[in-house]
Amino acid sequence: MSQPSADADRAVAEQVARARAAQRRFEHAGQDTLDTAAAAAAWAIMEPQRNRLLAELAVRDTGLGNASDKFTKNYRKTPGLMRDLDGVVTTGVVARDEAKGIIEIARAIGVVAAITPSTNPAATPANKIINALKCGNAVIVAPSPKGHSTCARLIGFVHEQFAKAGLDPDLVQMLPAPIDKAATATLMKQCDLVVATGSQSNVRMAYTSGTPAFGVGAGNVAAIVTALADPDAAARKIALSKTFDNATSCSSENSVVIEAPIYERMLEALKRQGGALLDDEQKARLQATMWRDGKLSARCTARLAEEIAREAGLADIAAREPRFLMVEETGYGAGCPFSGEKLAPVLAVYRAREIDEAVRIVEGIYRYMGAGHSVGVHGAGDALAVTLGTQLPVARVIVDQAHCIATGGSFENGLPFSLSMGCGTWGRNNFSTNLNFRQYMNITRVVLPIAEHVPEVDALFEAYFCKVGR
Template identity: 50%
Template sequence: MTAVDSLAGLEDIIARSRAAQARYESGGSQARYDRAAQAVAWAIMEPTRNRALAELAVETTGLGHVNDKIIKNHRKTLGLMRDIRDAATYGVISDDPETGITEIARPMGVVGAIVPSTNPAATPANNIINAVKCGNSIVVAPSPKGVASCEALLDYIHAEFAKIGEDADLVQMIPAPGSKAKTQGLMEGCDKIVCTGSQNNVHRAQTAGTPAVAVGAGNATVIVDETADLAAAAEKIRASKCFDNATSCSSENAVVVVDAVYDAFVAAMAGAGGAVIEDEAAVVSSLWPDGHLNRQVIAQDADKMIAALGLDGEVPEGTEYIAVATTDIGPDHPLSGEKLSRVLALYRASDFDAAVETTRAIQLHQGAGHSVGLHSSDDARPMILARAIPTSRVIVNQAHTFATGGSFTNGMPFSLSMGCGSWGGNATHENLHWRHFLQSTRIVREIPPREPSLEDIFAGYWNEAGK
């Protein structure tokens, strides 16, 4: 098949998507948009289908854990539906007599969503819900390993759409087999790109000539200081690090522990399933045997990870993750980067200020703009971190994976895509949410003049500096 032939099917899908979106918008209403979003949500949340998608994802990608994916599919979708339940995305969304401005919600058009193999059902579902809630159509480009999950998800969505008489062409995917050429064609042919995944895809999305929201690399670092509840911190780090076998970009990749509580925290980690390994060189050689992450370790259950690293008999029975003691940071020290596995880099800092410096160095090496965490009872220290680190989020006394992308116990929007701001080369520093799928038209009317005098603006300046 020639390149031209392979792109012909994509061009047809984009054309159908564009026509469907035009019909959806012209016949739109808030009730219709809300019902379509509910249909997509139930397509993935219905328990039998949720389990089938989770099992298919692990079977075809070899990544993650079935029960955790079931939880993720359910909670991420439920949280998103809570977030958007009362959001106005159709018609007049604000009307301000004081400014004379009336704002009218308008869709983006055709959304092109590039999604990763780590969350081959949850991420596309999140994007699809946001898209249809805001009056868009959407075409999904899954990673090669995620094709089967995406196909199954779309089958479920189309079945739900049939129940409510909604247009199946609103939700499509690029024709299999996927390719870089097709993904590039989608990015160039859609109206808005939403990209989560490899930094190669992110770069291509941001240079495709189409408005894009793409997210930076994760490499979350958390500090445990001398005021922390060590047992609680150890348990939260375990739960977060092990969830879905560390597939999340928000999974802890490094912990920096203040010296005064280092030994006590290592003991707390051991009590929560974490085994400290002192032989850094052995782990590095096994984790990156040819300069690339060992696929027998990436996103695997603990027993498989331990075996692949040659640690059978070297760690206690029941070990759920390993923490490798290290001191170095940078491109020549891969433990300081993202590991996509139940492997944690463990740093020791003389005091809190030194821990901040170590965390900053790690973020500048990899993960700038994403997020950092802090386990502490000192209320002043989150602000210190927020001002010292190039980060969009400081997660305080929480399991990082569960908190960063939205939780029922914090105020962050539910999302699987975290923007990293200018620090990470992204257009947004926010969690990707419904507002990124919506634009607006403003009607601007004349109002009585509100022109200030020079004294209104400059009186304070003149008093200080003179005219």
């Protein structure tokens, strides 16, 4: 990693100092002011003309995804987050437990460093800014170099709303261009909390910065289609998730594991949804194009399936204007790169004799990449869904839903709206929830005296003594 110059180090320190001064005034301004700040940041990205401009700018400057889906993502995620935050108390007394004599007080953290990816250069910063402000914090965003211009425009819009509301613009800042790892590392060390979304190198840097950090794990979602699934319904949801924003989401399916009795019907259903199944020769050509020297090539990242096929020299496939490409796979690991995350509308398809083998295949995939994130399942009852949640190294089991739409919160499920999914210790993370406002606050506990109650030892160990004796 390059070392920051003295000037760059000083510039970051000055930003943090301004943010800290603004935050100290802001955190004690009361819930109404915190709510107003969060709403101002939300409206900055939600207003349709601004939303459209940010979506188009993101695609123009990063070359990733498509503007229509980014517009939709911004428009759904932000009101979803505001729904989650509506009426939530995030400052002062938030809970009382009379029996235990505990009073809980929500406290701000301070200055948050928000590390954000090029795949979502507006939506992810907005989500983190809103959560941080709701809890009385200031935030400094470190965008990806490609996403810098989009993030800068977003923060300009936030400042315009702040001016109307009489709020201090130093509460929301961004590292100045050119963005580099040295400046980002300096910000991480000087702030009070790091929330990191994006590459695993950024997440590791956050965890080793010396500052408390929340970082996300690698995506590589697999979905299981059981013999009881409706092939057409499952294919519609998988196709939507696989193609949304050209598969920029870490929650987009990378593999689908299909039980044998439904395998052929499911393949046909996927083809009806615009999937193109490649033969062995076509698969080899696609693999050679997508991976160079064992590394995923940026030439295929978040591009249309038709463009990827053309890049791989598959003119016949490209001429069919497919929505996504499919390759049949049997293995997993570095020698089978299609078993990993592709960040492209390309889907690996596995056949499983029965559900136990499907689980073993998913376990193998996650040993290679993606442990901790999520698994999708179509055609499962509650019992099977719970079994998957018990056996697989995942923080979420998404049942009968379009995975990338559902995992980050949806109006059709109860998960918090977020663009950052914790993957637990399986994914080398320290949390397994969707990143939400709770990660942006401290809790102080007032501890009052209560009547003493000391349990009897025999009562505590009664079950143990009955089972094995004293």
